[in-house]
Amino acid sequence: MKGTRYVARKPDSDGTIHYPEEEHEIWQLLVERQLEVLPSRACQEYLDGLKQLGLPEDRIPQLDEINQVLEPATGWKVERVPALISFDRFFELLSRRRFPVATFIRSIDELEYLQEPDVFHEIFGHCPLLTNQAFADFTQVYGELGYKASKEDRVFLARLYWMTVEFGLLATDDGSRIYGGGILSSPGESIFSLDSDQPERRPFKLLDVLRTPYRIDILQPVYYVIDDLEVLHSLDSASITENIARAKELGLFEPRYPRKAS
Numbered sequence: 001m002k003g004t005r006y007v008a009r010k011p012d013s014d015g016t017i018h019y020p021e022e023e024h025e026i027w028q029l030l031v032e033r034q035l036e037v038l039p040s041r042a043c044q045e046y047l048d049g050l051k052q053l054g055l056p057e058d059r060i061p062q063l064d065e066i067n068q069v070l071e072p073a074t075g076w077k078v079e080r081v082p083a084l085i086s087f088d089r090f091f092e093l094l095s096r097r098r099f100p101v102a103t104f105i106r107s108i109d110e111l112e113y114l115q116e117p118d119v120f121h122e123i124f125g126h127c128p129l130l131t132n133q134a135f136a137d138f139t140q141v142y143g144e145l146g147y148k149a150s151k152e153d154r155v156f157l158a159r160l161y162w163m164t165v166e167f168g169l170l171a172t173d174d175g176s177r178i179y180g181g182g183i184l185s186s187p188g189e190s191i192f193s194l195d196s197d198q199p200e201r202r203p204f205k206l207l208d209v210l211r212t213p214y215r216i217d218i219l220q221p222v223y224y225v226i227d228d229l230e231v232l233h234s235l236d237s238a239s240i241t242e243n244i245a246r247a248k249e250l251g252l253f254e255p256r257y258p259r260k261a262s
């Protein structure tokens with residue numbers, strides 16, 4: 001894993017994290033842009049969760065503020081972590097309904113999207129849906145499964161997470177809507193994922209998802225669309241494990257992106 005130029009900020013003795021003013025301004029800029037774009041693009045469950053969280057628009061919230069809403073809603077809490085954590089730690093946290101949040105924010109030159117998840121991605125992108133019971137339960141099941149999984153199986157599980165929690169779309173009567181936090185925290189991809197004719201939007205099939213390679217540094221060429229958040233809820237450990245075994249036999253799909261120059 002490559003190094004990072006970001007350092008997560010630590011709280012003072014009262015548990016408060018003091019971000020410099022220019023970092024609050026980046027949060028504000030990002031929130032303003034997303035509030036223009038998302039009302040007609042994000043799924044209703046996300047918009048409901050966003051309202052419930054009541055995130056401040058002009059400053060980065062403290063993690064406690066999030067927990068005061070999340071914990072009574074679905075038993076989830078956010079937990080402060082350094083910028084990069086191991087897969088072991090990541091799965092272990094999810095299995096205990098703890099969502100990792102690195103307390104740094106992207107710099108102005110990486111406003112659109114950055115590969116490392118920052119506080120805007122984790123809180124604005126992911127936390128609203130963690131107020132939704134089906135989604136909250138699925139995320140915990142996923143964590144439990146990942147914690148026990150072999151290194152090889154974790155690569156397949158990472159594809160499932162990527163194509164759902166990070167870059168998933170939801171079919172509604174009004175057309176496709178976004179529920180993936182990777183899209184919801186990226187101003188450019190929020191528009192691209194729904195409006196562009198470049199990406200493929202495929203109906204969600206667990207086996208297909210597990211066989212789909214991805215790159216983390218480009219706009220996604222493939223999105224998977226679920227019919228209901230309950231679809232995720234219905235993915236139990238046994239069927240995921242079974243499908244991983246099948247995906248291993250069948251192999252990966254041909255990538256729909258150019259291979260990285262090495």
Ligand SMILES: [Fe+2]
Pocket residue numbers: 117121122126166181182
């Ligand atoms: Fe994420």
